[in-house]
Amino acid sequence: MSPHQGSDAPRSDVESIEMRMLLEAVYQHYGYDFRKYARGSLRRRLWRRADAEGVKTISGLQERVLHNPLAMDALLMDLSVNVTAMFRDPTFYVALREKVVPILRTYPFIRIWNAGCSTGEEVYSIAILLQEEGLLERARVYATDINERVLERADHGVIPLERMRAFTQNYQRAGGRSAFSEYYKADRDQARIDRSLLENVVFAHHNLVSDKSFNEFHLIICRNVMIYFDKELQDQVHELFYESLVNLGILALGNKESIRFSSVASCYEELDPEEKIYRRSE
Numbered sequence: 001m002s003p004h005q006g007s008d009a010p011r012s013d014v015e016s017i018e019m020r021m022l023l024e025a026v027y028q029h030y031g032y033d034f035r036k037y038a039r040g041s042l043r044r045r046l047w048r049r050a051d052a053e054g055v056k057t058i059s060g061l062q063e064r065v066l067h068n069p070l071a072m073d074a075l076l077m078d079l080s081v082n083v084t085a086m087f088r089d090p091t092f093y094v095a096l097r098e099k100v101v102p103i104l105r106t107y108p109f110i111r112i113w114n115a116g117c118s119t120g121e122e123v124y125s126i127a128i129l130l131q132e133e134g135l136l137e138r139a140r141v142y143a144t145d146i147n148e149r150v151l152e153r154a155d156h157g158v159i160p161l162e163r164m165r166a167f168t169q170n171y172q173r174a175g176g177r178s179a180f181s182e183y184y185k186a187d188r189d190q191a192r193i194d195r196s197l198l199e200n201v202v203f204a205h206h207n208l209v210s211d212k213s214f215n216e217f218h219l220i221i222c223r224n225v226m227i228y229f230d231k232e233l234q235d236q237v238h239e240l241f242y243e244s245l246v247n248l249g250i251l252a253l254g255n256k257e258s259i260r261f262s263s264v265a266s267c268y269e270e271l272d273p274e275e276k277i278y279r280r281s282e
């Protein structure tokens, strides 16, 4: 491990300058804008990548990334943090079923945006819940992410069988109504998600930093994404979500995220404050 990885605070002014220059270079050359991501976690990830590339400074990493697109791919994988799980935080899905589903039921056609869907486990969970509630057929779920590589995996719908065993417990705790194994086919050490669950799911590239609103949704689920953004970027994305919700539409965030101190806090009511589920006021 690099001696730089221990703390989140920049070691020196020089390091801050190097970080700013690298992020600017990545933006100018590749169009990925990480300039307003939270500094502490960015710093750790940049040093991790610098170590993996065998370079001694952030400037060294900048040179590597600018001249080698494969190094950029690797950096993107590190910076976009793709950790996810099916029925992650099971109590969130209990709240979704009890408090959000009755509202969704009132719409003849339901549009949902799962922003920052990573490798798909979250959207598979949403689809299963909708299916069990008899709502999947009249729903369209847009699952988006900045990272094309994880989107391809999400669309593929194949998960190591071992992970499915852990997800089974989450599913049960989330109030699942069937046998979890009904939703996938085991094929040696892989599980193939039942394709019928994905018929109404559209996977698409969308960057929350630079892309605009693309529809009006009844429900937006964006969990464990904004935690990596600084306050200014969080406010910008909150405004994008506000614009993208129908009147009385619902916004669901991750455990460690909140609408509270954002620029749009007064435009929402709390539907389940514990589970960070909010409803746009009229």
Ligand SMILES: C[S@@+](CC[C@H](N)C(=O)[O-])C[C@H]1O[C@@H](n2cnc3c(N)ncnc32)[C@H](O)[C@@H]1O
Pocket (backbone or CB within 6 Å): 080, 081, 082, 083, 084, 085, 088, 115, 116, 117, 118, 119, 122, 144, 145, 146, 147, 150, 206, 207, 208, 209, 222, 223, 224, 225, 254
């Ligand atoms: C930690 S994962 C969360 C996955 C899932 N929402 C969950 O809670 O399990 C964060 C995801 O946000 C995506 N992401 C990061 N920055 C983004 C951006 N600017 N626009 C869209 N997605 C982004 C990453 O690629 C990653 O897949």
